[in-house]
Amino acid sequence: MSNLITLNEFIMDRQADFTNATGELSRILNDIAVASKMVSRDVRKAGLVDHILGAHGATNVQGEEQQKLDVVADEQFIKAFRNGGEVCGIASEENDDFVAFESETAKNAKYVVLFDPLDGSSNIDVNVSIGTIFSIYKRTSAQGTLATEEDMLQVGTDQIAAGYVLYGSSTMLVYTTGKGVNGFTLDPSIGEFCLSHPNMKMPETGRMYAMNEGNIDICNPGIKKYTQYCQSFENDKGAPYSGRYIGSLVADFHRNMIKGGIYIYPDTTTSPEGKLRLLYECNPLAFIAEQAGGLASTGKERILDIKPTRLHQRVPLFIGSKQMVEKALSLLEY
Numbered sequence: 001m002s003n004l005i006t007l008n009e010f011i012m013d014r015q016a017d018f019t020n021a022t023g024e025l026s027r028i029l030n031d032i033a034v035a036s037k038m039v040s041r042d043v044r045k046a047g048l049v050d051h052i053l054g055a056h057g058a059t060n061v062q063g064e065e066q067q068k069l070d071v072v073a074d075e076q077f078i079k080a081f082r083n084g085g086e087v088c089g090i091a092s093e094e095n096d097d098f099v100a101f102e103s104e105t106a107k108n109a110k111y112v113v114l115f116d117p118l119d120g121s122s123n124i125d126v127n128v129s130i131g132t133i134f135s136i137y138k139r140t141s142a143q144g145t146l147a148t149e150e151d152m153l154q155v156g157t158d159q160i161a162a163g164y165v166l167y168g169s170s171t172m173l174v175y176t177t178g179k180g181v182n183g184f185t186l187d188p189s190i191g192e193f194c195l196s197h198p199n200m201k202m203p204e205t206g207r208m209y210a211m212n213e214g215n216i217d218i219c220n221p222g223i224k225k226y227t228q229y230c231q232s233f234e235n236d237k238g239a240p241y242s243g244r245y246i247g248s249l250v251a252d253f254h255r256n257m258i259k260g261g262i263y264i265y266p267d268t269t270t271s272p273e274g275k276l277r278l279l280y281e282c283n284p285l286a287f288i289a290e291q292a293g294g295l296a297s298t299g300k301e302r303i304l305d306i307k308p309t310r311l312h313q314r315v316p317l318f319i320g321s322k323q324m325v326e327k328a329l330s331l332l333e334y
């Protein structure tokens with residue numbers, strides 16, 4: 001036997017880090033792992049379903065309409081949380097309102113999960129990486145009652161755990177419980193996530209910047225200055241950086257975690273609040289970035305310090321290697 005460490009074993013080992021841990025958080029993480037394996041399986045079949053077995057919107061043999069993959073993913077995760085019994089409610093990008101689970105077990109549960117089941121879903125049709133992002137909080141309402149909107153609208157610093165799953169050339173799950181960041185790669189031959197990236201650290205600097213530069217003239221002029229800095233021979237590296245924009249937040253973020261880099265999605269004149277959602281896109285990735293030594297800001301304030309006011313609130317995002325984020329922020333003009 002090799003010294004392979006599965007996600008399951010790792011989670012159980014780490015449970016001891018938390019005094020009075022009762023295993024509920026560990027079970028939620030396991031539920032996420034199982035649901036994401038199912039989503040990974042569905043993602044791998046997406047091209048087949050679309051182009052060989054019949055397009056989305058077509059009817060299957062049972063006469064049911066085939067659903068879009070992001071809706072399927074949403075249902076997989078909701079089912080996992082509803083059946084798992086450790087979560088009293090969820091909020092997701094796919095649902096206008098949060099969902100409070102009504103069973104007695106759920107009402108007695110301590111946690112809520114906020115997630116984007118399949119981010120970057122416009123990339124599905126062109127066979128480009130997509131991801132799931134999740135954030136876990138302790139409820140603020142009393143156990144024994146239904147989850148409330150206040151349970152969902154908590155500040156990012158109160159996250160208990162957060163992570164993402166990247167459906168890329170391999171499927172990876174990366175998460176933190178506030179004691180570092182660890183990454184696991186799905187071995188399809190045994191159906192297990194195995195520890196492949198222990199104690200991940202984001203390089204303090206790098207040479208890749210990711211931004212939709214189509215927006216360059218409709219955002220803060222300091223961002224144009226920053227991209228010019230990236231493209232110049234006069235920057236800190238003495239040579240132009242590489243522009244890398246996948247348009248799939250998890251994939252761009254993950255690359256920057258490994259190689260060093262910055263991802264920018266600013267507010268623009270057409271989207272004055274930015275595009276990305278605070279609760280289930282920015283906050284979880286900000287928690288991971290900081291745990292790995294990186295930074296995450298709106299340009300004006302630390303992402304994790306924002307007190308949310310709305311479930312689907314959007315915020316500008318500058319995230320990645322510490323020195324690169326600091327440099328970009330220093331050029332912003334207010």
Ligand code: AHM
Nearest residue numbers: 118119120121122212247248249250
């Ligand atoms: P989505 O939640 O609708 O998928 O949008 C989020 C995605 C991110 O993954 C990606 O970085 C960004 O939107 C791309 O936006 P744009 O096409 O405006 O550059």
Ligand code: MG
Nearest residue numbers: 093116119120
């Ligand atoms: Mg999204």
